[in-house]
Amino acid sequence: MKQSYTIRHGALDGVEVFLAVARHRNFRRAAAELAVTPSAVSQAVRALEARLGTALFVRTTRSVGLTEPGQRYLDRAGPAFEELVSAGEAARDVGQRPTGLLRLSVPRAVVPLILEPMIASFCRAYPEIELEIAASDEMVDLAAGGYDAGIRLGQFIAPDMVAVRLTPPFSFVVVGSPDYLERHGTPEQVSDLSRHACLRLRRANGAIAHWSFADGNGAIEAAVSGPLIAHDYPTLLGAAIQGVGLAQVPRPVADGAIAQRKLEPVLEGFAGATPGVFLYHPGKRQVLPKLRAFIDHLKSAD
Incomplete structure (x- = not known):
């Protein structure tokens, strides 16, 4: 019998709210920054404290301070949350403009015939893309190998791949x-x-x-x-x-x-x-701008 598994929700719930209150030492100013009500901020903090099993803030009618557990949580959660924000920005950046590492698996014979004539112009046109060419005649699993695309003779490309023609037959x-x-x-x-x-x-x-x-x-x-x-x-x-x-x-x-x-x-x-030589990629999702830029540059170099 198949066992039922559930994904735990809420591991990061309330962290951004906690950091805003800790930064301002004030629930109302934190609420204004987050564009929510002070009541929503208070509820989020209480839920986080309940989940952690400890009080994070000392509240009086005049001030808000951190408890010792709250200070320790801030010391660890603050940098970690900033890393998460940076990671999201980096992923969004790669997904919206031609940047990042572009890894290609290509046969050795293709490098001088197709790639060498356009590598310099491509690198000049897209300085924020790092182009890595893995020259090997082995057929590789693009996903398992961490490649964005491959180049091969048409007869060796799996039918579920998106193929872009690079040469005539x-x-x-x-x-x-x-x-x-x-x-x-x-x-x-x-x-x-x-x-x-x-x-x-x-x-x-x-x-x-x-x-x-x-x-x-x-x-x-x-x-x-x-x-x-x-x-x-x-x-x-x-x-x-x-x-x-x-x-x-x-x-x-x-x-x-x-x-x-x-x-x-x-x-x-x-x-x-x-059939000729083709660039191929999984293509199950939107093609990233770095790969789209490479494909367009290859076509314009013909």
């Missing part, structure tokens, strides 16, 4: 260095990969990713093999440039090396596509 391309292709030949069919050194990606769940290709309206998954397994695309790209083997990476990751002729694309007729 793009293909995955197989690349090799000119030296490697000269030594081992250029594959013409997906089946040719069985004779090549293929550099592979291990996903965060521990599985080694198959290489994906498109063949007409169908898809081909190829289980390749080779001398290197890495956990991120930049490492695979660097190894391919060094001639270690062929790598399959997102086209934007390889474009620079292809333009510099450090790598050559192969099997382009079989290139598989991905």
